[in-house]
Amino acid sequence: MVTSSAPGKVYLFGEHAVVYGEPAVPCAIERRARVTATEREDGLRVHADDLKLDGFTVEYDGDGDARPDVEAERPLVEAAMGYVNEAVSQVREATDAPDAGFEIQIESDIPLGAGLGSSAAVVVAAIDAATRELGVSLSPREIADRAYRVESAVQDGQASRADTFCSAVGGAVRVEGDDCRTLDGIGNLPFVIGFDGGAGDTGALVAGVRRLRDEHDFAADTVSAIGDVVREGENVLGTDDYESLGELMNFNHGLLSALGVSSRSLDTMVWAARDAGAVGAKLTGAGGGGCIVALDESDDALTALKYTPGCEDAFRAELDTEGVRRE
Ligand SMILES: Nc1ncnc2c1ncn2[C@@H]1O[C@H](COP(=O)(O)OP(=O)(O)O)[C@@H](O)[C@H]1O
Ligand SMILES: C[C@@](O)(CCOP(=O)(O)O)CC(=O)O
Ligand SMILES: [Mg+2]
Incomplete structure (x- = not known):
């Protein structure tokens, strides 16, 4: 065993x-x-x-x-x-x-x-x-x-x-x-997670983005723009310029939203975190429902999310430097 x-x-x-x-x-x-x-x-x-x-x-x-x-x-x-x-x-x-x-x-x-x-x-x-x-x-x-x-x-x-x-x-x-x-050298970023209690179907969401990308040049451009955001983010990663990282996370969320993979509850949590002072917030993963990730050094976004209707759970997430391991 x-x-x-x-x-x-x-x-x-x-x-x-x-x-x-x-x-x-x-x-x-x-x-x-x-x-x-x-x-x-x-x-x-x-x-x-x-x-x-x-x-x-x-x-x-x-x-x-x-x-x-x-x-x-x-x-x-x-x-x-x-x-x-x-x-x-x-x-x-x-x-x-x-x-x-x-x-x-x-x-x-x-x-x-x-x-x-x-x-x-x-x-x-x-x-x-x-x-x-x-x-x-x-x-x-x-x-x-x-x-x-x-x-x-x-x-x-x-x-x-x-x-x-x-x-x-x-x-x-x-x-x-x-x-x-x-x-x-990335270190522990001040991640805050909000979870709406729901889930998205990864396969179906990926297929939806593929369809949009095949049908419209502007959707293909949106996918490329996400790549540009990542490339710019890489220049900031490893510095303590959280403001710039946060701004890029916000942009990334907007582009994902344009591709149809956000949801009302994900948007609500994103805005609750931003309104509470998080420097950035975006959905994470396939979307459709589930979790957002925000960047906030204070406890304000965490507290705000805990009181946000539709947010079932909010917690800090520490970077785990260890991958798969035998227990
Ligand atoms: N604890 C678990 N027990 C069994 N299967 C699991 C468990 N956690 C995840 N899975 C499998 O992973 C699927 C969810 O994966 P996915 O849709 O990619 O979402 P995500 O990877 O974001 O959680 C579940 O439907 C199930 O098949
Ligand atoms: C949407 C996608 O980029 C990430 C999916 O992440 P998750 O399974 O929702 O945690 C799909 C993939 O990379 O295979
Ligand atoms: Mg998955």
């Missing part, structure tokens, strides 16, 4: 545009998914108590047929289980054990589908735990690469390496296409 954990993340800049080759800067945060893998005879048994569908267990027989212990529509179960299924396929391939069976237990402090990278954290931790369980230890970069293939498969071929690389190596990173690097 092996337990591994991996962190979630916020995007300082660049989500969505990163799918089309623009750079992005996600930062790992101290909220983790923990996955325990135990080898079993055959098939796959998954316990995911945090997965809404209110916590359920799915057992797969040797033929890959899912038998959930709750009444749920099959497509719903399959959608929920996609990441774990694909992660186990990657483990079987990496360990050269096509028939390996696993009991997988998932526990996570990262809200699901909220833009904090729960999918990447679960997949990265699952690949690490299950490969180690079979006596194979992959480097964080190899795990990141396999986890990327999982996200790509589940999101219909439309994913970037950003979330999975960030979760595997930790800290602040920069991803542009296949080029993935760690950013040194």
